[in-house]
Amino acid sequence: MSDRAFTVIENQWITLKDGTRLAARIWMPDNAENDPVPAVFEFLPYRKRDGTSPRDESTYPVFAAAGIAGVRVDIRGSGESDGVIDGEYTKLELANACELIGWIAEQPWSNGSVGMMGISWGGFNSLQVAALRPPALKAVISIASTVDRFNDDIHYKNGTHLSAQLSWAATMLAYQSRSPDPELTGNRWKDMWLERLEKEPFFMEEWLEHQRRDDFWKHGSVSENFADIEIPVLVIAGWADGYRNTPIKAIEGLGPKAKAIIGPWVHKYPHFAWPKPRADFHGEAIRFWNRWLRGEQNGAETLPQVRAYLLEAIRPAPRREFDPGRWIAKDLWSKPEGAYLHVGATGALGFGKPTAAATRDVFLRSPLDTGTAAGEYFTLKPDVEMAIDQRSDDAGSLCFETAPLASDLDCLGMPVLTLKVKSEGELANLCARIVDVHPDGTAYRVAFGVLNLAHRKSNEFPEKLVPGEETEIRMELDACGYRFKPGHRIRLSLSTAYWPMILPPPSDPGLTIDTASIELSLPKLGEAQDVVVKEPDNPSPLPDYIEHEPGATRRSVTRDLSGNRTEYRIFEDTGLHEHPTTGLSTRQIRDERWTISPEDPLSMTGQSVWTCDMQRPGWFVRTISTARMICDADNWIIAGEVLAFDGEDQVFAKTFEKVVPRDLM
Structure with a gap:
């Protein structure tokens, strides 16, 4: 990284073809008109002047010192930009983004190569704009985002209604x-x-x-056709955030052009996220941008496809400053093999697939306030926004538990649960949680999944349950990276409520669960190597x-x-x-x-x-x-x-x- 002088252009008006004037804040390396530079573009409704200024000021000066211009633009109707916003990730928004990329590439200070970056909204629209292939866009870094707007965003989750939508x-x-x-x-x-x-x-x-996965949600869901994205993509997320699935889904869909980093973090940039350890986002990003926006042969393309922090022995607490674990890498991602567990005749959770056995029906109807230990879908701080000790929620759940483990079990990926259920009603929800039970009884939620059973076959064409009829359910739980330690137990907790994270259906019939049919597949880590992920040089990068x-x-x-x-x-x-300046x-x-x-x-x-x-x-x-x-x-x-x-x-x-x-x- 060089140490180039730069200037901050506090407000630059950019006039679109339709006459709308958008407001930009630009960090410009000095002498760029004589020595053109690449640019990184971020397009948000969160107000550059105040809303995102701390994080912008933690990153774009570092980029500019490395000879990369930063262009942070407010979407129409936000900050100082003209007009009125018309929704999330609309065709107008994405068209404006493509036009702005063209504007950047045509500036005399630009080398013609643009990267797009962002967290959350900016991570979403970076991927969506990449799928539109504006010619000057050469690479994307997408943080805490989604490839599927219906199933992996803040509105609905597997057909359940998230309270986070309100x-x-x-x-x-x-x-x-x-x-x-x-x-x-x-x-x-x-x-x-x-x-x-x-x-x-x-x-x-x-x-x-739009309470099902219709065209409204398909728009902007790049999982509809991953092939639309042809440029390199770096996808980053944290295990403590609601967007933990995206890195794995992105690399499975995009293949070798995508790389992933998954840390222990909440919904923040990795260089100032909690819980620690943090990652040197600036170093990672500059290497990525220099490779794909400058053509620098720095080996960025040879990095492992997945680097992930494997948590272990986490103790939920009112605040988690640091999560124990280790960084691992997989050069190429492949679907993990499963470590299978089933419920035996005694009700214990054991390893292996279920054998043919007589039905063992158990009726479950959780109190509707089961779920208050779940934390929030959208986490910004390492406190009780994250899931706390699960024992209170498990009290209203049907739980199955292994004997104490004799050896480590390392997992990375998405657990899968299959089971047979029946209900006397036409609508019901089911929540499944995988819990690490410490020797002293402390219960940490490793992974969870929720399902509106009307969506058991399709999110686009849901079907009511047939009262009294048994049906087989397959649930893919959220991704996790975790080591279960010797002496700890693995618990599977099932509940028919998970409030307030998900809202209840209009009736509460409960479920009859055939415990003999329960099969849980934990994603085994497989071949991987321990690696070092550099932490940021500056332990306090946000401005005061x-x-x-x-x-x-x-x-x-x-x-x-x-x-x-x-x-x-x-x-x-x-x-x-x-x-202090404005x-x-x-x-x-x-x-x-x-x-x-x-x-x-x-x-x-x-x-x-x-x-x-x-x-x-x-x-x-x-x-x-x-x-x-x-x-x-x-x-x-x-x-x-x-x-x-x-x-x-x-x-x-x-x-x-x-x-x-x-x-x-």
Whole structure:
């Protein structure tokens, strides 16, 4: 890596062919017009001026010092960009991205080669844009993303309805309601803000119209045709995040052009993620970009196809600073062989495939508040956003356990569970969890999977269960990388509820499970080598902003025994922080509550409220955004509200209300 001087262009207007003006922040290596450079492009609705500025400032200066320009652009209707957002990963968004790539490649400072990068939204659209093959796009780094928008995103999971869908709708309502910065837009700021407030959609209205894997979700799911992507791709994720499946699915679909890194992390860039150990993302990325954007022969293409951190003996705790384990590598990925387990006649979990045996039926109907130890789908901190000790959830589950292990068992990949079930109802959910039980009883969730049984054969064409009829179920659980240690036990936990992560079906008939049919296949690591993955040189890469008021985080579960009602509450306050250069101070507060009666699926309620403040001396704006959900036997009933304040004056109010029929969910 060189140490080239660079300049930060705080705001660059880029005018699209349709006249829309988008706002970019650019880190430009000096003398680039005489010595053209490659560029890395990131395209997000999360506000370059404040929302992503800490992470942008941790990475793009390092790229620029290595002679790689960074171009961070706000999607229309966000930050300082004109217009109004029209949804997630829309055709317009992707077309704009292709146009921007062309613009970058044509600049006098550009060598004509562009990479695209991002985490989450930016990781999603990087893959989607790669599938459109804009000529100047030569490589992609996609972090914490998905190749399948229906099954591996924040909306639905194997036909179950994720509560995170409401959370995410509230988040986007809050983000898109925020004002541009007058320092960049001048007097236009208020007109731009009011236009957004008036025209922004409540995303959940559209998402709920598509409760099966139809064309809406196929759009942007690169798994529909992996062959559309012809350029090199580096896919990165963390075991503690909801997007843990993507690296393996991507390399299986894309083949040798894709490489994967999977660490112990939450939903963050690897150089500042938790739990530790971290990875030197800057070094990895610069080597990748130099190989594919400059043609530098640095051996990036010869790196192992998969590098993964194998966790071991994890103890769930209120906060996990460091997870024990080791880095391993597989030069070429192949589908793993299975280590098979079955449930014997005594109810114990044993190794080997099940033998022909008489049916051993057990009835299971979990309390509907089973799942409060699950953590969140979308994890940003290494605290109780991650799954905690599983013993409380296992109390409402059907559990099978091995004897203490005599030797290590190393696993990497996606476990598969097959079993036979029947129900007296037409709809039911099933959750399966693989748990590492420590000698002292501590129970750590290694992997889990959920399934709406109406989607047992197809997510596109679901079918109701036939009451009383036995059916065979196959569940592919989320990917894991784990070593089960000697003296530990492996537990399989089954439940018919996993609230609040997934929302219940309209009735609660329970399931009869033939325990003799249970077969669990754990993915054996197979041939691999231990490797060293370099940690970042800078242990604190994020910039320091001026703290005016500290933040706070709280998670709580309250069980009203007299009222027979459970509440799960999430409270997040970022605190008030000022950017030391721009003088802009921001704060976001999320207050989210879910409630349910353990015996009544129609009692479920959810509400997420966001309060977002922006201020400078003499200027203060606030938005309060609310998303709510209840249900009845036939419908999802949602509502939203946005209030906006300029100083003490309320300048805008809008409500959303919609009733959407349930679709076998």
